[in-house]
Amino acid sequence: MxxxxxxxxxxxxxxxxxxxxxxxxxxxxxxxGSGMSIMEISHRSKEYDAVHNKAKADxxxxxxxxxxxxxxxxxxxxxxxxxMVPMNFAINGKKGNYVLSGSFASKAYKEAEIxxxxxxxxxxxxxxxxxxxxxxxxKIDPNAAYLHxxxxxxxxxxxxxxxxxxxxxxxxxxxxxxxxxRPLDFNKFSFIYAGAQKNLGPAGVTIVVxxxxxxxxxxxxxxxxxxxxxxxxxxxxYNTPPAFCIYMVGKVAAWLKKQGGLSVxxxxxxxxxxxxxxAIDNSNGFYKGHAEKDSRSFMNVTFRLPxxxxxxxxxxxxxxxxxxxxxxxxxxxxxxxSIYNAMPYExxxxxxxxxxxxxxx
Ligand code: PLP
Numbered sequence: 001m002x003x004x005x006x007x008x009x010x011x012x013x014x015x016x017x018x019x020x021x022x023x024x025x026x027x028x029x030x031x032x033g034s035g036m037s038i039m040e041i042s043h044r045s046k047e048y049d050a051v052h053n054k055a056k057a058d059x060x061x062x063x064x065x066x067x068x069x070x071x072x073x074x075x076x077x078x079x080x081x082x083x084m085v086p087m088n089f090a091i092n093g094k095k096g097n098y099v100l101s102g103s104f105a106s107k108a109y110k111e112a113e114i115x116x117x118x119x120x121x122x123x124x125x126x127x128x129x130x131x132x133x134x135x136x137x138x139k140i141d142p143n144a145a146y147l148h149x150x151x152x153x154x155x156x157x158x159x160x161x162x163x164x165x166x167x168x169x170x171x172x173x174x175x176x177x178x179x180x181x182r183p184l185d186f187n188k189f190s191f192i193y194a195g196a197q198k199n200l201g202p203a204g205v206t207i208v209v210x211x212x213x214x215x216x217x218x219x220x221x222x223x224x225x226x227x228x229x230x231x232x233x234x235x236x237x238y239n240t241p242p243a244f245c246i247y248m249v250g251k252v253a254a255w256l257k258k259q260g261g262l263s264v265x266x267x268x269x270x271x272x273x274x275x276x277x278x279a280i281d282n283s284n285g286f287y288k289g290h291a292e293k294d295s296r297s298f299m300n301v302t303f304r305l306p307x308x309x310x311x312x313x314x315x316x317x318x319x320x321x322x323x324x325x326x327x328x329x330x331x332x333x334x335x336x337x338s339i340y341n342a343m344p345y346e347x348x349x350x351x352x353x354x355x356x357x358x359x360x361x
Contacts, residue, residue, distance in 0.1 A: 055250030
């Protein structure tokens with residue numbers, strides 16, 4: 001580990017690849033020979049234009065998507081997408097159909113409900129959100145404008161291990177905490193969004209990847225900045241974009257390409273997750289995972305200890321070992337280790353070694 005750094009298991013903002021941070025540091029005062037930092041350059045300059053367009057192209061390349069898809073950069077976090085999605089798509093009497101698999105999935109539904117256009121296709125709330133609903137449990141409204149799912153449930157530590165078959169209804173996914181962590185058939189999705197601050201870069205930009213035909217006709221009565229076609233028509237440059245965030249997202253995408261792309265990342269992420277889940281499963285019940293096995297997340301591993309006192313002790317002692325950010329979300333309690341793309345295997349190994357040491361002390 002780099003001197004003065006820690007292993008950062010925070011759920012977001014989260015750890016970034018060290019190479020990316022170093023590169024950013026080196027370029028900070030003089031970006032591309034301009035004598036200015038990227039934060040000081042005009043968003044209409046050719047230097048910025050190259051950064052912006054390369055970030056978009058690299059994201060699409062990593063996802064294996066073609067010209068029928070566009071990448072948009074929007075502010076307001078994933079939370080603004082909860083509201084914009086029904087505004088733009090649940091129109092002409094059609095409703096948005098939601099799968100409730102955790103807190104953020106429920107928050108997305110709530111925004112549709114506020115607009116009077118939300119319906120529920122399935123929920124795992126009765127099971128404390130320990131699983132994501134299975135295909136057979138989805139009661140998809142055949143007249144829905146879309147089916148909305150949250151692909152990885154950051155707080156509960158569950159993730160889809162399948163892509164729902166919607167029978168032709170456009171599929172929309174919040175991938176805030178697992179975007180670009182593994183290859184999927186992204187062509188099956190009409191619209192994907194993610195707040196950048198977990199796997200993709202700093203907080204401040206939300207990445208939308210959408211089928212062009214799905215976003216080209218936004219309702220005319222929506223304010224300009226709340227219409228997707230404002231972003232698609234203007235290459236996300238209608239107003240001043242969060243240039244530094246997009247620059248960082250571009251660096252992360254380039255780093256992912258350098259690693260070998262999403263299949264390499266998926267393999268690494270699966271190995272890290274297996275190490276951690278094995279430590280839980282082989283602890284004679286000392287550590288108890290929250291998620292059901294077939295819904296376990298590759299990104300956020302949630303578990304409990306026998307008592308809250310032991311959990312507090314674990315968190316404090318882990319910090320002394322430079323293992324930070326392992327406290328679970330207040331709504332679930334316990335522990336959560338977020339092991340996004342930038343978390344090295346060695347970081348997870350340090351954590352599992354510490355878990356064993358703590359358990360047997
Ligand atoms: N969706 C998921 C899956 C998340 O994990 C989060 C944040 O943690 C959000 C949405 C909310 O994102 P933001 O804070 O960017 O609005």
